[in-house]
Amino acid sequence: MSAQVIAVMASGKGSNLHVILAAAGAGHCPVDVRLVISDRADAKALDIARTAGVAQVMYINPKDYADRAAFDTACADAIEAAGCRWIVLAGYMRILSSAFVQRFSGRIINIHPALLPAFAGADGVADALAYGVKLAGCTVHLVDEVLDGGPILAQAAVPVHDDDTRDSLHMRIQAEEHRLYPATLKRMVEEGFTLAGRRVIWNRI
Ligand code: GRF
Numbered sequence: 001m002s003a004q005v006i007a008v009m010a011s012g013k014g015s016n017l018h019v020i021l022a023a024a025g026a027g028h029c030p031v032d033v034r035l036v037i038s039d040r041a042d043a044k045a046l047d048i049a050r051t052a053g054v055a056q057v058m059y060i061n062p063k064d065y066a067d068r069a070a071f072d073t074a075c076a077d078a079i080e081a082a083g084c085r086w087i088v089l090a091g092y093m094r095i096l097s098s099a100f101v102q103r104f105s106g107r108i109i110n111i112h113p114a115l116l117p118a119f120a121g122a123d124g125v126a127d128a129l130a131y132g133v134k135l136a137g138c139t140v141h142l143v144d145e146v147l148d149g150g151p152i153l154a155q156a157a158v159p160v161h162d163d164d165t166r167d168s169l170h171m172r173i174q175a176e177e178h179r180l181y182p183a184t185l186k187r188m189v190e191e192g193f194t195l196a197g198r199r200v201i202w203n204r205i
Contacts, residue, residue, distance in 0.1 A: 004189045007035040007084035009075070009092040014045025015174060016090035016111060016181050021052045023182035030189045035082040037075055039094055056082055062094070072100040079104070088185065089143065093122070098145050108143035109188075111181050113173045115139060115155055120148035125170045129160065136160050136169055138177045140184045142200075151198050154184040 003024070010017050017036065023029035035056040036049035049057040058078060065071035071094075079087060089110040101108065114124030116139040121127065128136045137157035142150035156176040160169060192203045 003030045003032040004086055005034045005082070005084050006031045006086040006088050006185075007037060007079045007082060008033055008045075008049075008088045008090050009037045009039075010045035010090045011038060011040050011043055011093040012045065012091040014043065014048040014090065016177055017045050018048050018052075019178040020088065020090070020182050020185065021048070021054070023186075025052070029182040029186045031086070031088075031185055034084055035079060037078065039071075039092070045090070068094075069097050069099055072097040076100055076103050086185075086188075088181075090181070095147060096143065101143060101145050106142060109153070109185070110141055110143050110148070110150075111177055112139045112141065112148050113170060113177065115157060116141060116148055116152060123166075124148075125173060126166045129164060129166055129169055134160050136173060138173050138180060140180060151195060151200050153188070153193070153200050154180055156180045 008017050020029065021033055024031050024033060033054050036045065036054050037058045037060055038046050039060060039062050041059050046057055046059060060074055062071045065074060085107065087104055087108045089108065112124055114128050115137040119127045135157045137155055139152055140154045141152045144150040158172045158176055187202065193200045194203065
């Protein structure tokens with residue numbers, strides 16, 4: 001099975017990007033991260049990508065574009081020019097335009113730090129903690145035009161402890177993210193899936 005060429009979009013510290021690169025480098029995840037895009041010049045994800053030797057590492061400044069659609073078009077053109085089949089969002093904090101989602105329909109994947117459909121949105125960890133759930137977790141899902149609303153590929157749960165803060169709970173969730181994201185990408189490439197309505201049905205190999 002040859003590796004699938006992917007682009008990763010990240011705005012923050014890049015720990016998910018790091019584990020994907022590490023898993024790919026170790027031969028545990030059949031993806032070739034050909035392009036990393038960030039919308040933030042100070043994103044640690046950019047350093048992680050450069051250190052790992054990713055072929056194209058791009059900071060694209062949203063302020064250089066008239067609107068979200070124009071910015072997204074610039075990102076989409078770079079992704080297509082690099083020959084990327086999949087787009088992996090790893091802490092990418094901008095909402096994608098409909099045109100971007102439609103252009104790469106079914107080929108954009110995101111990880112969200114909550115058990116969707118509960119606690120979609122910008123701070124799922126704080127929202128889950130404030131709500132008082134006893135189980136939190138993370139979700140890997142396909143991206144469609146509904147925020148955090150696409151079909152679910154994989155989930156993992158973690159307990160919420162009485163003395164948790166947002167940070168301590170997020171750390172426990174991220175430990176699961178770092179296992180789940182590369183494992184799900186591997187499964188996507190090696191096994192593939194079909195959609196039955198909203199349900200992701202994994203193909204048997
Ligand atoms: C993760 O918790 C992910 O679920 C959310 O953003 C965070 C990114 O973390 N979408 P990192 O930048 O990969 O460390």
